[in-house]
Amino acid sequence: MTYFLQQFLNALQLGSIYALIALGYTMVYGILTMINFAHGDLFMIGAFFCFIAAGLLKLPFVPTLLISMAGVALLGVAIERVAYKPLRNAPRVSAIITALGVGLFLENFTLVFSPYPQSVPTLIPNQTWMLGPVSISSLQIIIVLLSIGLMILLDLIVQKTMIGMAMRAISWDKAIVPLMGVPLNLIISITFAIGTSLGAAAGVMYAQAFPVIDPYMGIMVGWKAFISAVVGGIGNIRGAMIGGFILGLVEIMVAAFMPSTYRDFVAFALLLVLLIFRPHGILGKPRPQKV
Amino acid sequence: MSAADVLLSVQDLQVSYNNIRAVKGISFDVHEGEIVSLIGANGAGKSSTLRAISGLIPYTGTIAFQGKDLHKIPADQLVALGIAQVPEGRGIFGNLTVYENLKLATWQRKDKQELPKDYERVFTIFPRLKERRSQQAGTLSGGEQQMLAVGRALMSRGRVMLLDEPSMGLAPVLVREIFRIILEINKTGTTILLVEQNANMALRVANRGYVLETGVITLSGSGSELLGNPRVKEAYLGG
Ligand SMILES: Nc1ncnc2c1ncn2[C@@H]1O[C@H](COP(=O)(O)OP(=O)(O)OP(=O)(O)O)[C@@H](O)[C@H]1O
Numbered sequence: 223m224t225y226f227l228q229q230f231l232n233a234l235q236l237g238s239i240y241a242l243i244a245l246g247y248t249m250v251y252g253i254l255t256m257i258n259f260a261h262g263d264l265f266m267i268g269a270f271f272c273f274i275a276a277g278l279l280k281l282p283f284v285p286t287l288l289i290s291m292a293g294v295a296l297l298g299v300a301i302e303r304v305a306y307k308p309l310r311n312a313p314r315v316s317a318i319i320t321a322l323g324v325g326l327f328l329e330n331f332t333l334v335f336s337p338y339p340q341s342v343p344t345l346i347p348n349q350t351w352m353l354g355p356v357s358i359s360s361l362q363i364i365i366v367l368l369s370i371g372l373m374i375l376l377d378l379i380v381q382k383t384m385i386g387m388a389m390r391a392i393s394w395d396k397a398i399v400p401l402m403g404v405p406l407n408l409i410i411s412i413t414f415a416i417g418t419s420l421g422a423a424a425g426v427m428y429a430q431a432f433p434v435i436d437p438y439m440g441i442m443v444g445w446k447a448f449i450s451a452v453v454g455g456i457g458n459i460r461g462a463m464i465g466g467f468i469l470g471l472v473e474i475m476v477a478a479f480m481p482s483t484y485r486d487f488v489a490f491a492l493l494l495v496l497l498i499f500r501p502h503g504i505l506g507k508p509r510p511q512k513v
Numbered sequence: 514m515s516a517a518d519v520l521l522s523v524q525d526l527q528v529s530y531n532n533i534r535a536v537k538g539i540s541f542d543v544h545e546g547e548i549v550s551l552i553g554a555n556g557a558g559k560s561s562t563l564r565a566i567s568g569l570i571p572y573t574g575t576i577a578f579q580g581k582d583l584h585k586i587p588a589d590q591l592v593a594l595g596i597a598q599v600p601e602g603r604g605i606f607g608n609l610t611v612y613e614n615l616k617l618a619t620w621q622r623k624d625k626q627e628l629p630k631d632y633e634r635v636f637t638i639f640p641r642l643k644e645r646r647s648q649q650a651g652t653l654s655g656g657e658q659q660m661l662a663v664g665r666a667l668m669s670r671g672r673v674m675l676l677d678e679p680s681m682g683l684a685p686v687l688v689r690e691i692f693r694i695i696l697e698i699n700k701t702g703t704t705i706l707l708v709e710q711n712a713n714m715a716l717r718v719a720n721r722g723y724v725l726e727t728g729v730i731t732l733s734g735s736g737s738e739l740l741g742n743p744r745v746k747e748a749y750l751g752g
């Protein structure tokens with residue numbers, strides 16, 4: 223039981239990182255019905271911003287986090303404008319292939335500057351507390367609380383503000399949105415900025431939890447987060463959060479109680495099985511037919 | 514009427530989709546305070562004309578609103594100028610509540626202190642919407658959705674309201690209701706450009722009308738003139 227509780231804490235930590243990244247996939251899908259396959263690589267860039275800010279510039283945690291989020295947000299907005307916007311009315315598969323290309327570009331670009339893995343300095347003083355028999359670290363607490371805080375903030379933005387309302391409207395029918403006087407391009411840029419900055423926050427936290435980073439680190443994590451988004455119901459923000467925690471839990475528990483090589487196999491099997499029984503994911507709804 | 518009264522002027526408007534010409538150089542005016550109806554059969558180019566005026570699709574020719582050329586102005590900013598479109602098939606946001614749909618339409622409004630009065634006005638015209646203000650708009654009936662679409666246009670405070678087939682798919686009672694409301698909105702100072710296949714109703718409420726056939730205006734005149742015109746009778750009023 224102790225072992226289980228301990229693993230549960232680890233699952234929460236991993237799950238919050240997946241959930242943060244999954245939000246980026248789901249938000250972009252929600253407004254543009256495309257999978258931004260470069261998103262995992264933007265998470266990687268977020269981790270490299272952490273390396274630059276903390277390792278090279280010796281900045282503390284909060285400025286590092288903010289620099290990374292802002293830097294990746296700008297990059298995300300630029301990518302949308304340059305690479306995706308011209309394809310907005312093209313078949314979705316063209317946009318998806320472009321996204322894969324952007325991802326490869328980001329990986330190779332980073333590889334030029336960092337051919338070897340880099341180690342990221344620890345920014346959060348490592349302290350461990352015992353909750354009964356279970357140990358919990360300062361980093362785990364910060365990762366989980368920060369992630370949940372960011373998710374609550376996002377939920378408030380989406381549900382309560384005019385910008386959030388505009389995002390939801392775009393996800394329903396973006397052709398009509400300009401008739402409301404809403405600037406479509408601005409809202410799409412804001413969505414990219416928010417989604418990618420959450421991925422960057424995940425990158426910073428991931429780099430703190432697993433401090434050796436390399437240009438390919440975003441691939442597998444990105445796939446896992448993508449699965450999380452699909453499991454939760456792609457396009458559904460609360461679904462992405464739930465999906466992230468489910469995937470974190472499944473992975474940690476598989477690694478804890480089965481040979482750890484089963485981990486990724488089980489994660490992908492979960493996706494397949496879920497899609498058979500709930501093709502729209504846990505919270506996703508089939509879109510009611512428009513009249 | 515003098516040229517000073519012209520609110521919306523369309524000159525030699527052409528719209529093409531992949532080299533297919535849908536609107537082939539039409540010209541018409543809408544004067545301040547009028548109801549103008551544009552009638553025509555399926556595929557005549559009515560929606561294309563409205564979409565061009567709202568800046569949703571590229572066109573050639575000149576569209577001017579209050580004397581101002583609209584060519585380079587993005588669609589969302591046209592709403593701020595006072596052009597409000599109620600799109601074909603209503604175009605309500607089914608995943609937003611009724612209230613949120615109305616609120617979104619106030620995006621570009623600067624006079625936020627006037628908003629409570631305008632919500633009140635919309636809810637007075639459409640009491641149904643008030644009852645259902647917290648309901649997801651996708652759960653509304655077709656008629657209620659049409660009311661919401663008109664309510665939204667009112668919330669954006671358009672000086673001209675472009676209505677694309679507001680009677681489509683509604684039961685006869687509701688059609689009469691919608692046209693009664695259009696007249697009411699017009700009386701409170703909003704100019705109306707109405708696109709319809711229901712030529713009978715559309716011409717009865719209109720000051721003036723135009724008949725659009727395969728991208729060309731073939732007839733124009735006052736509402737009553739067109740209602741009495743034998744060609745209109747034969748083609749659009751069931752003989
Ligand atoms: N997005 C589009 N792509 C290609 N062709 C289009 C497009 N929209 C309209 N058309 C064509 O342009 C012509 C005019 O269409 P439009 O929608 O303006 O007609 P309408 O008068 O509004 O018809 P309806 O009464 O059926 O709504 C039609 O032949 C239509 O097939």
Ligand SMILES: [Mg+2]
Nearest residue numbers: 559560561601
């Ligand atoms: Mg039409």
